[in-house]
Amino acid sequence: MRPPRDGQRELKRTFQAQFKQLEARIASAESLQEIIRMINAQVPLDELLHRAVQLAAHRQGAGACVLHQFDVKNEVVVQVASFGMEGIFQDKLTRPFSQLTISGGGGYLEALERHIPIYQNYPPFPERVEEIKNNPHIPDAIKAERIALRTRYAASFAVPIYLQNVLYGGMVFYYREPQQFREDQIQLGLAFGEQISVALQNAYLVKEMEQRQRVAEGFRDIVRKINSTESLQEVLNFIVEKTEDILECQCAALYTCEGRDIQLQALRGTFPVDVSTVVTHYGEGVIGRAIAEKRQFIITDVSDIKLAPSASEIDETHPIYLDPIHQQLDACITSRFKAVMALPLISQDHSYGALAFYYTEPHRFDQYELDLTEVFASQAVLAIENAMLRKQAAQVAAHAERDRLARDLHDSVSQSLFSANLIAQSLPKLWKTMPEKALDELANLQKLTRGAQSEMRALLFELRPQALETTDLQDLAGHVINAFSGKTLIPVESSVEITGPIPLQVKLVVYRIIQEALNNIAKHAKARKVWLNLRGNAHCLSLHIQDDGVGFALQHLKKPGLGLSIMDERAKLVGGYLVISSEPGKGSRITFTWMEEDHGTSDSGHDCG
Known part of the structure; x- marks a missing residue:
């Protein structure tokens, strides 16, 4: 039998060993x-x-x-x-x-x-x-x-x-x-x-957020520049400067085309040859093919491709032909740059030119970069079209319309909110351990973004009336509602039921009335909630818009700036009726009704609410 003292020593050693393990774990x-x-x-x-x-x-x-x-x-x-x-x-x-x-x-x-x-x-x-x-x-x-x-x-x-x-x-x-x-x-x-x-x-998330914030600021700067009084050349130079900075390429260039001739319009960075007087042609080389084929043209590594022996022999495996006489712009790629992407500038199926990004090392473009280049290209197109509008606005009416569109674009927060949404996408990952308030702010940012995108769509409808004519009334109403809620954060409880094709003029009037009514609510009503009910078909239509705002006295119905008289005039143009009811402190209600002349009020086959 082991002496008690030996047992005590062994117990002490065991305790010391366990204590050391505990210390090590701590x-x-x-x-x-x-x-x-x-x-x-x-x-x-x-x-x-x-x-x-x-x-x-x-x-x-x-x-x-x-x-x-x-x-x-x-x-x-x-x-x-x-x-x-x-x-x-x-x-x-x-x-x-x-x-x-x-x-x-x-x-x-x-x-x-x-x-x-x-x-x-x-x-x-x-x-x-x-x-x-x-x-x-x-x-x-x-x-x-x-x-x-x-x-x-x-x-x-x-x-x-x-x-x-x-x-x-x-x-x-x-x-x-x-x-x-x-x-x-x-x-x-x-x-x-x-x-x-x-x-x-x-x-990485912090770096990503900083990058997205830089992108957001870049987009806002470009929008301000587009809406300024500076010349098209100054605006395009600024866009190219921003693209080179944000995409971290070694050179960025913007090309415009006149007929079949393509010329360098704006450049940030250094080409190894003087390209100021070089003219390339539609369908030739990286730039010409991007414009002609109306698609992105990407070379991730120049060393992996083969040169075409002649301009007529350009294909997918031989995408570049170097003109020995004119020193085509593509010569710059093989002499200094190892990767390039060319993006056509297209609007309504018309090619204005191309935006190109050059890298001195092989470069694989990820989806985020591709999305950014699309936005930059749309900004360049917007700048070009804006300049064309300015140039063509010789008549007073055209001049006023251009100014209105410029104001709308300036007031629109769509680019800022699109950029804010980029930042918001990284917030849940970065703030997953932060208070719930961060997630609430994320939800608000996303709501703002959806609304702003609808606001931009509404602006595009102004720029391209044919898009307004071909879009369903249900979708048009949804865009206006989203834009209103996104900008004001006022919830809209809506019910829209369209069961047949609405006559074009009636559809346009309803769209304008919804637009004007929600605009008035945003400016004057101080409402906390809005209700919208829209029902219609090919023969009849009813629209009800109500808010819980401050209301107004009916004797102020003709007050300048409310736009109510304009809504009434629009309603009468299509044979409809507009009724406005309101009391101070009890909100307001706008009702528009329309019925096809051949289907009188006794026609019970068409329920329009």
């Missing part, structure tokens, strides 16, 4: 908390990552820790941050995937792609160094790194780092002594990897 938790504090304090990402790998190495009992990023697009591994690698690796070191095996990373990428931690003990020293020295297949530069690494360290352990289910890279711990790689050791390594993932996602 220290590890504090290290993880420290990373969280750095994230919340928005410590610069590079500094945060270097401090995080140092903390992780200390808590893991490792002599070194390295954070890698796998750049799948360019098939290279980038050493983002490290601790304990002095004299072995330098930060920002890049290595092609093809060299992973000879550099000692065989199976590293494959294991992490399967969400599997990977760990190993190297052979005993000096055998683990000798096998590297004697391997003739390892290049001398890599051999020197691996010898230095194995001289200092005897084991390694790597965990994967994922960002939203996409592999970002790996975190590798190096130990001076062989390891048993306990389960708690592996779990702690995975926990540090998750915290690094949170830090990276947070940094």
